Amino acid sequence: MSDVVMPPRLEADAVSYRYPDGTTALHSVSLQVHAGEIVAVLGRSGAGKSTLMRCLAGLEIPTDGRVLRDGEDRSALRGRARRRAHARVGVVFQEFQLVERATVLSNALIGRLAYQPVLPSLLHFVRRSDREIAVESVRRLGLGEQLRKRADALSGGQRQRVAIARALAQQPDMLLADEPVANLDPVLARGVVDDIVRLARVEQLTAVLNLHDVDLARHVADRLIGLRAGRLVFDRPVCDVSSSDLDLLYADPARSPVGVQ
Numbered sequence: 001m002s003d004v005v006m007p008p009r010l011e012a013d014a015v016s017y018r019y020p021d022g023t024t025a026l027h028s029v030s031l032q033v034h035a036g037e038i039v040a041v042l043g044r045s046g047a048g049k050s051t052l053m054r055c056l057a058g059l060e061i062p063t064d065g066r067v068l069r070d071g072e073d074r075s076a077l078r079g080r081a082r083r084r085a086h087a088r089v090g091v092v093f094q095e096f097q098l099v100e101r102a103t104v105l106s107n108a109l110i111g112r113l114a115y116q117p118v119l120p121s122l123l124h125f126v127r128r129s130d131r132e133i134a135v136e137s138v139r140r141l142g143l144g145e146q147l148r149k150r151a152d153a154l155s156g157g158q159r160q161r162v163a164i165a166r167a168l169a170q171q172p173d174m175l176l177a178d179e180p181v182a183n184l185d186p187v188l189a190r191g192v193v194d195d196i197v198r199l200a201r202v203e204q205l206t207a208v209l210n211l212h213d214v215d216l217a218r219h220v221a222d223r224l225i226g227l228r229a230g231r232l233v234f235d236r237p238v239c240d241v242s243s244s245d246l247d248l249l250y251a252d253p254a255r256s257p258v259g260v261q
Contacts, residue, residue: 090167
């Protein structure tokens with residue numbers, strides 16, 4: 001009896017995206033990310049990295065092509081089914097997107113909203129089980145002593161860790177991080193990315209990180225994906241990405257667009 005081949009946890013199938021003004025941000029990008037993989041996306045500003053991440057997260061619908069999760073296109077889901085599907089994808093943004101005047105715990109509890117039969121106010125009834133999940137997520141990021149502190153009283157690194165705790169509280173099977181440390185100094189950035197990857201490894205989560213720092217990406221990822229002008233340049237294990245690959249990726253944008261290798 002042959003082994004069952006599992007579909008990729010996440011797949012972009014010839015994904016293109018055009019903005020309403022006609023600008024094409026992605027040109028037929030195809031990639032696969034398997035369960036438990038840590039993948040970093042590299043490229044210059046304006047390469048289409050954030051647009052790709054938003055399509056992978058289901059926050060944007062591709063103009064052409066499909067995004068599949070576990071072999072299924074879930075873009076047609078609506079209502080509660082759509083909320084539940086989105087809850088399985090934890091997203092961390094460059095801008096922390098916290099409720100600044102709310103506490104650390106209240107921000108983490110936002111990650112549990114998709115699992116509520118109705119959407120409650122965070123100031124009113126929340127199920128004990130949801131509260132316990134949120135508290136544990138915060139503690140795993142080293143912020144257990146900050147549960148009652150307001151988000152706007154925290155440092156930048158702490159605020160991003162609250163955003164990660166909120167994503168973990170969703171109990172996702174996948175983490176997508178779009179420039180999660182662009183606003184942090186190099187030391188804090190390394191610590192926050194290490195936290196994301198550590199938790200992804202422990203939970204056996206699939207993780208895709210959009211990063212500017214090539215050395216940091218090499219340090220944490222299993223595989224590197226390069227985008228230039230919305231096109232896939234390379235998709236290889238870290239050890240197979242050469243200096244010449246990176247030179248092409250970050251070359252002067254006045255040069256002709258780089259094709260798929």
